[in-house]
Amino acid sequence: MKLSDVAWINPLNEQPHLGQWKENTYYRVCVMLTPSNFKHEALLFTGYLEDGFPSTDACIMNPTYDENHLLDGEVRLRVIQMLHTESDVEDDVEEMEVEEMEVEVRKVWPTPLVPLTDEQKTTLKLDTGMVSAIQLWYEKGLSPGACVDHLLKGDYEGAFERAHELIKPHFSDIITYVESLPLxxxxxxxxxxxxxxQLFK
Incomplete structure (x- = not known):
């Protein structure tokens, strides 16, 4: 389904097309803060749900905002993707997706991005949620969770302490990936x- 075919919803009383809202979860969304506001991408954090819906304590984040925007009756959005966050990793082990991924480990990141050949790509075991968080940081400037934040800052010990047990056996792979990213x-x-x-062509 194309995002353009998805209905705009009021998150305070409507469910996203991907399924039920989840508590304490980040969602990548296309949002209009008011009826006259331009459509743009942002990050929604649901916080605690009330009767299955985010409350007015939930907030929308974007690096261009002066401050986070709390949900109100005027906000309309379309959910693009539910992101794996620190709360997902800690509270819902079944949703962890540590898998072999073919990623681009580059020494040079040209602009515009030029696809690597198959011979230049590397297969690493990575958590798909961590890769998504890194992609959102590089492309949109949306702050990642604590584990990825420590990774990007080069504090690998701190990141390892915050990583889920399912990720730790393959932690060297995520370090390899992070160290290939643009400085x-x-x-x-x-x-x-x-x-x-842009990280992916």
Whole structure:
């Protein structure tokens, strides 16, 4: 189904087309904060649900906002993707997806991005949720969870302590992947980074 075919919903009283809302979960959304607001991508954190729906304590985040936007009756959105977050990793082990992924481990990241040949790609065992969080950080500037945040800052010990047990046996693979990423979005440059780097062609 194309996103353009999905109905705009009021998250306070309507369920997303992907299924029931989940508590304490981040969603990648296309949102209009008001009827006259332009459509744009953001991150929705549901927090605790009330009768199966996010409450007015839930918030929408985007690096261009002056502050997080709390849900109100005017917000309309379409859910693009439910993201695996720290709460998912800790509370719902069945949704962990550690799998072999063919990823692009580059030494140089050209603009525009040029696809690698099959011979240049590397297969690593990665958690798909962590890869999604990294992609959102680089492309949209949306802050990742604590584990990925420590990874990108180069604090591998701190990241390992926060990682789920299912991820730890393959932790060297995620480090290999992170160390291949553009320097503009990791390490000491994270404080000033606003996104805008495409990771996948």
């Amino acid at each position: 503009e979005g990791r390490g000491e440059k994270m404080d000033d980074f606003k996104g805008g780097i």
